[in-house]
Amino acid sequence: MYQEKKLLSIIFLILFLLITPKINAKTCCTRHVMIGISGSALEADLAMTIWMSLFSGECPALIVIVAPGGCIDYQFKGVLFSGPVGRLDMKLIDCVHNTVVKEASITWPCVSFPNSCIDIMMNFITLFATYFQPLDKIIFDYERIPEHCEIEVEKEEVSPGQEIQVKLSDITNAEGRKPREFNRILVSASAGEIIGGTELDFDPKFKAFHVGNGAIAFNYKAPDTEDNPGNGDDKIYVYNSCDINHSSMSSTKFRDKIAEKTIKMVKADAEATLKAKCHAEDSYTSITWEFTFNVTSQYHDTIGDEETFSENYDVKSYSLSDVSATVIDKTDGSKLETHQGEINDIHLPESMWIVFDSKTGKAKEVNLPFLAFDLIFTGGTMMLQSFGTFPGMNDVKAGDGVHTLSGGGSYSNPNYGVTFSCKWSVQRHRRQ
Numbered sequence: 001m002y003q004e005k006k007l008l009s010i011i012f013l014i015l016f017l018l019i020t021p022k023i024n025a026k027t028c029c030t031r032h033v034m035i036g037i038s039g040s041a042l043e044a045d046l047a048m049t050i051w052m053s054l055f056s057g058e059c060p061a062l063i064v065i066v067a068p069g070g071c072i073d074y075q076f077k078g079v080l081f082s083g084p085v086g087r088l089d090m091k092l093i094d095c096v097h098n099t100v101v102k103e104a105s106i107t108w109p110c111v112s113f114p115n116s117c118i119d120i121m122m123n124f125i126t127l128f129a130t131y132f133q134p135l136d137k138i139i140f141d142y143e144r145i146p147e148h149c150e151i152e153v154e155k156e157e158v159s160p161g162q163e164i165q166v167k168l169s170d171i172t173n174a175e176g177r178k179p180r181e182f183n184r185i186l187v188s189a190s191a192g193e194i195i196g197g198t199e200l201d202f203d204p205k206f207k208a209f210h211v212g213n214g215a216i217a218f219n220y221k222a223p224d225t226e227d228n229p230g231n232g233d234d235k236i237y238v239y240n241s242c243d244i245n246h247s248s249m250s251s252t253k254f255r256d257k258i259a260e261k262t263i264k265m266v267k268a269d270a271e272a273t274l275k276a277k278c279h280a281e282d283s284y285t286s287i288t289w290e291f292t293f294n295v296t297s298q299y300h301d302t303i304g305d306e307e308t309f310s311e312n313y314d315v316k317s318y319s320l321s322d323v324s325a326t327v328i329d330k331t332d333g334s335k336l337e338t339h340q341g342e343i344n345d346i347h348l349p350e351s352m353w354i355v356f357d358s359k360t361g362k363a364k365e366v367n368l369p370f371l372a373f374d375l376i377f378t379g380g381t382m383m384l385q386s387f388g389t390f391p392g393m394n395d396v397k398a399g400d401g402v403h404t405l406s407g408g409g410s411y412s413n414p415n416y417g418v419t420f421s422c423k424w425s426v427q428r429h430r431r432q
Contacts, residue, residue, distance in 0.1 A: 026174045027145045027256050028059035029242035033135070036068035037088070039080030046118065047080055047088065047125055054129040057136025060143075060242075064135075071095035073245070074139065076132075084110050086121055092132060094142070096245045097182060101142050104131050144173035146183050146211060146240045151261035153236075158222045159268040159296050160429040163195070168209075168216040168238060168259075183211040184241040186254040187218065191234045192263065195219040198249040208241075208252040222265060224429055234263040269299040269429050270313050272352060272368055275322075276387055276422040281330075289325035289385060293371055294318060297352050306358060313352045315369055325375045327383070336377035344382070347372035354405070354428065362401030365394045366426055393422060403428050 035051050037044045048066045055064045071093070078090040091103040108124040110117040132138065149171040154164040168187075173179055187194050188206045196218030197207030209216045220236060239254035277290040297313035304310065320340075327336040349369030356363050372386035397407040408423035 027147055027240055031060040031062055032072040033062055033064045034067040034071045034075045037078035037080050040082045044080050050125050055135045059136050060139055062136055086110055144177050144179040146171050146179045147174045147258050148172045149238055149259045151259050157264040157266050159266045159271050160222055161224045161427055163219050163221045166218055166220045171214050178214055179211050181212050182244050184243055184252050185209045186239040189236050191223040193221040195221055201250045208249045233265050236261045266296050268296045270297050272426045274424040278420045280418045282417055284330055286328045291320055292322040309356050309358055311354045315349045336381055338375045338377045344374035363396045363405050366405055367394055
């Protein structure tokens, strides 16, 4: 029984490896190559027939046909000159982008006995064709279909509903070369939303981009808790495409997956952002400082009565950014400055409260976490700063009162030379 299970496991693994898309596997598209040679009708027709028989390819898979007046992807466009010295000028043209991929000429002598010119021409054309072989490799090297890229995200962990910037860089083909600008990249996310690019007709979750200069930027929006109840991790997928023609971007077809990135979802139920600014001075010193405070929190419990109920959230993570401060000594005009990176967090915020009206179910107040930190100035001088809320600043003044809340205000005390202002917003992901 054990041997049978082991054998089944091996078979399953083999099948899995065979059917699972392989990142960075060589992408082989299909390309149509038309042949058109102008010149003496008899000789030109014969030359086209010979030329068609000499070309085939597997990557890309080539469909080579005689079609003097048409072109889908590529065209061999030749001019045949008859006479004592025969000549064939040939160009391989990317007729989608009107670009000559490769060109060359060959000449041959014409001997004056029956059929000798035709025989010599056939031999020289057969020899000449080797210059354009292997044709599939020439086209593959010319197009350089993307087969690798790096996915860079603004943040490695995001909260429900949060939007971050994503950049695709180091886009290369199988040989590490930069793809042609006309190549296309497709991006999708398992649960979140890709913001930017062109929506595909068959599924708007897929967005199409031109490779362009090799740097692609867009935004990713994490799913809301209601769309992702378990806060499970999300993934961003990047695909290449065989489409290089003039078809609409919205009709682009994806081919192979070339990269993926796991987006870690913070198990958050509410997020808060606070921007604060303060100025204080007396006869000797003037100080101006500001910061941005970001908090991610998780629901803990609810306490309520007939008039109000309050949701208590535990702070899961927080960060300070855009920190700057300036202190001016009025006695000698000296200045001390600090900026982001020169701070020392000394108080860990613990909880946040949202107070709701029991009758309407709408939020009335938000009690943000208490925050205190050291500003470290040039020269090593340290100054403690703390933030609470002044009366009226925690009132909800905008938003829908359920999922989006915002408020703030300003305070001044002329007796102490203090002016303070702040703006805050809360994104609440919990269901009512």
